[in-house]
Amino acid sequence: xxxxxQHPSRVICKSGTSVKIECRSLDFQATTMFWYxxxxxxxxxxxxxxxxxxxxxxxxxxxxxxxxxxxASLTLSTLTVTSAHPEDSSFYICSARDPxxxxxxxxxxxxSWLTVV
Amino acid sequence: xxxxxxxPSTLSVQEGDSAVIKCTYSDSASNxxxxxxxxxxxxxxxxxDIRSNVGEKKDQRIxxxxxxxxxxxxxxxxxxQPEDSAVYFCAASRSGNTPLVFGKGTRxxxxx
Numbered sequence: 001x002x003x004x005x006q007h008p009s010r011v012i013c014k015s016g017t018s019v020k021i022e023c024r025s026l027d028f029q030a031t032t033m034f035w036y037x038x039x040x041x042x043x044x045x046x047x048x049x050x051x052x053x054x055x056x057x058x059x060x061x062x063x064x065x066x067x068x069x070x071x072a073s074l075t076l077s078t079l080t081v082t083s084a085h086p087e088d089s090s091f092y093i094c095s096a097r098d099p100x101x102x103x104x105x106x107x108x109x110x111x112s113w114l115t116v117v
Numbered sequence: 118x119x120x121x122x123x124x125p126s127t128l129s130v131q132e133g134d135s136a137v138i139k140c141t142y143s144d145s146a147s148n149x150x151x152x153x154x155x156x157x158x159x160x161x162x163x164x165x166d167i168r169s170n171v172g173e174k175k176d177q178r179i180x181x182x183x184x185x186x187x188x189x190x191x192x193x194x195x196x197x198q199p200e201d202s203a204v205y206f207c208a209a210s211r212s213g214n215t216p217l218v219f220g221k222g223t224r225x226x227x228x229x
Contacts, residue, residue: 032214
């Protein structure tokens with residue numbers, strides 16, 4: 001299957017700082033990528049849809065100025081958590097569909113654990 | 118938008134017994150229904166999926182059924198083993214570049 005890679009897998013940052021998470025499609029081009037957040041013992045909640053060459057579409061309740069998404073190429077989307085606070089500590093995971101896969105399968109990155117101290 | 122409900126939230130079964138997890142969805146345009154198994158701190162692992170043109174799909178001990186009219190789909194695991202213990206999520210989406218919407222998850226415990 002297609003491969004989606006995410007980096008870093010774990011990051012610890014201080015309150016008030018920003019942290020960037022990268023999501024790459026390694027063997028296919030992804031015009032769209034999806035970012036999810038998962039708090040402990042909860043489900044994956046869609047944060048935003050990242051669109052190559054245009055603005056991301058954010059879900060209701062997700063602050064676009066706090067969670068900056070950039071999708072500058074067909075293989076890379078980045079999520080930047082700005083002015084991070086402890087409540088932003090969570091598991092962030094990206095996903096994308098391989099356009100060659102007519103089966104509509106979605107591929108996930110490995111996920112990134114963010115801890116804000 | 119789509120809303121996916123999943124039950125039960127926790128499920129304990131004896132090793133060798135069957136486990137059934139049920140989900141309902143709201144968007145009649147959804148046509149892709151995957152099931153994921155997730156270990157703590159790791160990405161969801163696709164275990165089986167079904168598309169709206171099929172009513173049932175089976176892969177060894179795992180099967181999924183879909184009732185489009187009632188808008189519900191179920192995961193069936195037979196002959197459960199301790200290594201089946203994990204959190205399972207159902208999801209639904211439309212075709213094209215649309216995101217998956219997940220259920221809240223079911224924590225399955227298989228007791229040896």
